[in-house]
Amino acid sequence: MLQTTVEALISGLSGLGMEERMRQKFRAIFLFYKDGFLSMTVGKTLWKIIGLKLFVFFAVFKLFFFQDYLGTKFSTDEERANYVIEQLTQMK
Amino acid sequence: MFDFDPTMVSWARAQFALTAMYHWIFVPLTLGLACLLAFFETIYVRTGNEEWKRLTRFWMTLFAINFAIGVATGIILEFEFGTNWSNYSWMVGDIFGVPLAIEGILAFFLEATFFAVMFFGWDRVSKGQHLFATWMVAIGSNLSAMWILIANAWMQHPVGMDFNPDSARFEMNNFFELFSPVAFAKFTHTTSSSFMVGSLFVIAISSFYLLKGRHIKMAKRSILVASVFGLLAGAFAGMTGDESAHQVAQDQPMKLAAFEGLYEGERQAGLVAVGLLHPAKQVGDDNDPFLFQVKIPGALSFLANRDLNSFVPGIKDLIVGNPQEGIVGVENKMVRGKLAVGALQDYKQAKKTGDAAMAAVSLQTFKQHQEVLGYGHLKEAGDAIPPVAITFYAFHLMVMLWGLFMLLFGLFLYFTLKNSLTEQKLLLLTGSTSFILALMCSQAGWVVAEVGRQPWAIQGLLPVSAATSNITASNVQTTFAMFCVIFTLLLIAEVKIMLKQIHIGPEEK
Numbered sequence: 001m002l003q004t005t006v007e008a009l010i011s012g013l014s015g016l017g018m019e020e021r022m023r024q025k026f027r028a029i030f031l032f033y034k035d036g037f038l039s040m041t042v043g044k045t046l047w048k049i050i051g052l053k054l055f056v057f058f059a060v061f062k063l064f065f066f067q068d069y070l071g072t073k074f075s076t077d078e079e080r081a082n083y084v085i086e087q088l089t090q091m092k
Numbered sequence: 093m094f095d096f097d098p099t100m101v102s103w104a105r106a107q108f109a110l111t112a113m114y115h116w117i118f119v120p121l122t123l124g125l126a127c128l129l130a131f132f133e134t135i136y137v138r139t140g141n142e143e144w145k146r147l148t149r150f151w152m153t154l155f156a157i158n159f160a161i162g163v164a165t166g167i168i169l170e171f172e173f174g175t176n177w178s179n180y181s182w183m184v185g186d187i188f189g190v191p192l193a194i195e196g197i198l199a200f201f202l203e204a205t206f207f208a209v210m211f212f213g214w215d216r217v218s219k220g221q222h223l224f225a226t227w228m229v230a231i232g233s234n235l236s237a238m239w240i241l242i243a244n245a246w247m248q249h250p251v252g253m254d255f256n257p258d259s260a261r262f263e264m265n266n267f268f269e270l271f272s273p274v275a276f277a278k279f280t281h282t283t284s285s286s287f288m289v290g291s292l293f294v295i296a297i298s299s300f301y302l303l304k305g306r307h308i309k310m311a312k313r314s315i316l317v318a319s320v321f322g323l324l325a326g327a328f329a330g331m332t333g334d335e336s337a338h339q340v341a342q343d344q345p346m347k348l349a350a351f352e353g354l355y356e357g358e359r360q361a362g363l364v365a366v367g368l369l370h371p372a373k374q375v376g377d378d379n380d381p382f383l384f385q386v387k388i389p390g391a392l393s394f395l396a397n398r399d400l401n402s403f404v405p406g407i408k409d410l411i412v413g414n415p416q417e418g419i420v421g422v423e424n425k426m427v428r429g430k431l432a433v434g435a436l437q438d439y440k441q442a443k444k445t446g447d448a449a450m451a452a453v454s455l456q457t458f459k460q461h462q463e464v465l466g467y468g469h470l471k472e473a474g475d476a477i478p479p480v481a482i483t484f485y486a487f488h489l490m491v492m493l494w495g496l497f498m499l500l501f502g503l504f505l506y507f508t509l510k511n512s513l514t515e516q517k518l519l520l521l522t523g524s525t526s527f528i529l530a531l532m533c534s535q536a537g538w539v540v541a542e543v544g545r546q547p548w549a550i551q552g553l554l555p556v557s558a559a560t561s562n563i564t565a566s567n568v569q570t571t572f573a574m575f576c577v578i579f580t581l582l583l584i585a586e587v588k589i590m591l592k593q594i595h596i597g598p599e600e601k
Contacts, residue, residue, distance in 0.1 A: 036212025042153060042593060043211070046160035049585055056578060057167055065571050066171035069178035069561040077259070082440070084182050084260040088469075088558060089437035 101560050103568040104176040107575065109542070111168045113535055114579045118162025120534045123237060123283055124290015124325075125155045126230040129210075130223075131317050137223045147310050148226075149214065150598035151294065156211060157593060161586035163203075166240075168575070176568060180549050180559035186263045187253055188243050191270065195239035202232040237286075238279050245275035247550050248541070249343045255462055255553075257439055257455065262550075274339045278541075281332035284325045285534060288497055291322030292530040295504060297594055299523030302514055307597050312508060319505040326498045333494070334395065340544075341396035344551060346410050347544035350478045351487035352392055354406040355381045357414060361404040362387030363395060364488065369481055375408050375474065407480070411473045422473040425552075429468030432461035466553045475555070478546040486539035493533035500526055 040047070070080045129152055136144035173181040209217060209225035217225075246252075252269025253262040264270075295318050298311035341348045348354075353369050354361065367385035390400040397404070403417050413421025435457035442450035470476060500523060507513040513520070545551060549559035 032212060032216060033208060035216075036208060039212075042589065043156065043160075045589060046157060049582070050160050050163060053582065054164060057164060057171075061168070061571070061574075062171055065567075065574070066175045068174040069176075069563065070182055071174065080182060081258065081260040084179050085257070085436065085440050087179055087562070088260070089433055089440065 099565040100563060100568060101557050103565045103572060104172070104560050105556060107176065107568055107572045108169065108172055110572065110575055110579070111165070111172065112538070112542075114575075114583075115162070115165040115169065116535060116538060117531060117583070118158055118165065119237065120282075120286035120289040120531075121158050121293055122155070122162065123234055123286035124288065125151065125158070125293060126226075126233045126290075127287055128290050128294055128318060128321060129155060130227045130230040131321065132314075133223050133226050135317070137219050143309065144313070145214075146598050147313055150310070151314070152210070153593055154293075154297075154590060157586060157589050159207075161582055161589075165579075165582075176561055176563070177549070177559050178561040180554060183261055183554065183559075184247075184550070186261050187246055187270075190264070190267065191239040191243045195236050198232060198239070199236045202229065202236065206232060234283050237283065241279045241282055242270050242275045244541075245272060245278045246270055247548075248278075248545055249274040249339070250550050250553055255465070257436055257458060258443075262553075273335075274343060277332060277336040277339045281329060281336045282537075284329040284332055285494075285537060287325030288322055288329055288494075289527075289530045289534050291318040291325065291501070292497060292526045294318035295322070295500070295523045296525065296527035299520040299526075300594070301597070303517070303520050303524060308514065310598055312513060315504050315513065316508050319501045319508065322497065322501040323505060326494065326501060329494065330498075333491075337395050338398070341404070344545060345396075345405050346407065346476060347478065347483070347540075348396060349405060349407045349410060350480045350483040350544050351540055353381050353480060353484045354392070354404065355408055357404055357406040357409040357417065357419075359393065359403050360390045360401055361392035361396070362389045363391035364484075367484075367488070369484055371481070373480075375411055375477065407477055411476065422467065422470070422476040425464040425467040426470055426473060428461040429464045429466060429470070431468070432458055432465045433468035435461065436465075464552060466548060466550070466555050466558070469555050469558045470547070475547055478544050483540055483544040486536040486543065490533050490536040490540060493529055493536070497526070497530065497533070 037043075037047075070083065074080045074083060129148060132144060132148040132151060135141075136148055206225045206228040209222065210229050213222050213225060249272055250262070251272050252266040253264050255261075256263050294314050298314045298318070301307045301311040337348065349357075352361075352364055353367065355373065355375060364382075365386045365388055367387075368383045370379050370381055370383050373379045373381050392404050393402045394400050396402065405414065405417065405419050409417065409419050409421075411422050413419055413424055435454045439451055439454035439458060442448075442454055467476070500519075503516075503519055504513070504523065507516050507519065547555040547557065549556045
C-alpha cells in the first residue's frame with residue numbers, strides 16, 4: 001500500500017512536469033528504505049520495541065500523566081507570566 | 093496562598109535523576125561507539141580487508157541495539173519539565189528554545205538519512221559513501237549532544253541573558269555567550285569521557301571472547317583500536333576534567349568545596365587523593381572533616397586558580413563570607429536576594445495599579461540585586477550547601493576509575509602489541525567487567541555536576557524549590573513508580589538482546 005502511495009506521488013510529480021530521473025531517484029530511495037527494513041534481522045525486534053516505547057511515552061505518559069502545567073491551567077502567556085511572578089514573589 | 097511542598101520537590105528531583113541516569117546509560121555508548129565504528133570502517137576502506145568489514149558490521153549491530161533501546165528516553169525529561177518544573181520551564185524557555193530546536197532538527201535529519209545509509213547501505217552505496225555516512229553519524233551524534241550540554245552549562249553558569257520582570261523569562265541577549273568556557277569544558281569533557289565508555293564496551297566484549305577462545309582475531313583487532321582510542325580519549329578527558337574543575341572553582345566554588353570536603357578555606361590547599369569523610373561534620377563545628385585522608389599538597393590551589401599558593405574558599409567561607417579574601421557570604425547574598433524578590437513584587441503591584449514612578453523605582457532596585465535573585469528564596473544560609481558526602485565520593489570514584497581505565501588501556505595496548513594478550517587471564521577478566529565500571533564512572537561524573545550544584549536549578553538565580561509546579565507529591569510518585577517498571581523492562585530487553593547478539597557473534601565469513 002505504501003508503495004502504491006509513493007508510486008501515486010511520483011506519478012503526480014511527473015504529471016507536474018518532473019523529469020524521469022527524479023522519478024527514478026524517488027523510487028530508488030523508497031526501495032532503499034523498503035529493502036533495508038525487509039532485510040533486517042535483529043532490527044525487526046528493535047523496531048517493535050521502539051514502536052511500543054513511543055506508544056507508551058506519547059499515548060500514555062504524555063496524554064494522561066505529563067500535561068503541560070501552565071499550558072492547561074492558563075490560556076494566555078500574560079496569565080502564565082503573572083502566575084510565575086506570583087510564585088516567585090510569594091516566597092519571601 | 094501558595095505553599096511549596098518540599099516532598100514534591102524531592103520526588104520531582106528523584107524522578108528527574110532516575111530518568112536522566114537511565115538516559116545516560118545509552119548516550120555515552122552511542123557517542124563513543126559511533127566513533128569506533130568510523131575508525132573500524134575507515135581501516136576496512138583503506139585496507140580492503142573483508143575481516144574489518146565483518147568486524148565493523150558486528151559492532152554496528154550492537155550499536156543499533158543500544159541506540160534503539162535508548163532512543164526517545166530523553167523525551168521523558170522534556171515531559172517532566174512541563175509538568176513538574178513549570179516555573180523553571182517558563183523562565184528558561186527563551187534560552188533553551190534555540191539549542192534544543194537545533195538539537196532536535198539535527199538529530200532527526202541525522203537519524204533519517206545517515207543512520208539509514210549506515211545500516212541499510214552496505215552493498216547498496218559505494219564504500220566511500222558508506223564510510224561518509226558512518227562518519228556523519230559519529231560527528232552528528234556528538235554535535236547533537238553539544239546543544240544539550242550547552243543548555244546544561246548555561247544552568248551552571250547563566251550568561252548572555254536578561255531577566256524580563258514583565259514576562260518572567262530569562263531572555264537571550266547574546267546567543268554566542270552560550271558558548272562559554274564552561275560549555276566548552278562540559279562538551280569536551282563529556283564527549284571524551286564517552287569515548288572512553290565506548291572503548292571499554294569494545295574491550296569488555298572482546299575480552300569475553302578471548303577468555304572463551306572465540307573470534308580471537310576480531311577481538312584482538314577491536315582491542316587494538318579501542319585501547320589506542322581509549323588512551324587518547326582518556327588523556328583528553330583528564331585535561332578537560334582539569335579545565336572543568338577549574339571552571340567550577342571560578343563559577344561554582346561551593347561545588348568545588350563540596351567535592352573536596354573543604355570546610356575551612358586555605359592557601360596551598362591540598363587535593364584529596366583518598367579520604368573518608370567524618371559523617372557528623374557540620375559547618376563551624378570542631379570535628380575534623382575527615383576520618384582519614386591523603387592529600388596532594390597545593391594541588392587543589394593549582395586546580396582552582398592555577399597558582400599553588402592561592403586561597404581556595406571552604407564551605408564556611410562561602411556561607412559566612414571572608415572579607416580578607418574578598419568573599420561575600422551566602423548570608424549577605426540572601427539579604428540582597430530578598431530585596432530583589434521584594435522589588436519584583438512591588439514592581440508587579442505598581443504596574444497593576446498604574447503607578448509608573450513606583451514601578452521605575454522598584455525596577456531599579458530589582459536590577460541592582462537581580463544577580464542574587466535566587467538567594468532570596470533560601471530559608472537559611474545552610475540551604476546553599478549541596479550534599480557534601482554524595483558529591484565528594486562521586487568525584488573521587490570518578491577520578492579513581494579514570495586512573496584504572498588509563499592503566500587498562502595501557503596494559504591492553506602493550507599486551508596486544510606484544511601478541512600475548514590471550515595469556516593475560518586476570519587482565520581479560522578485569523577488562524570484561526570494565527564496561528560496568530565505565531558506566532558507573534560516567535554516572536558519577538554527572539552526580540558531581542548535578543548534585544554538587546544543589547540547591548540551584550539555575551546557579552544563583554533559581555533554587556529547585558522555586559522551580560517546581562504547584563502539584564502534589566503523589567502525582568510524581570505515581571509516574572516515578574511507572575518509570576521504574578518501564579525502565580527496568582527496557583533495560584532487561586536491551587541486556588537480553590545484546591547478550592544474545594554477543595553470543596551469536598559476528599556473521600560467518
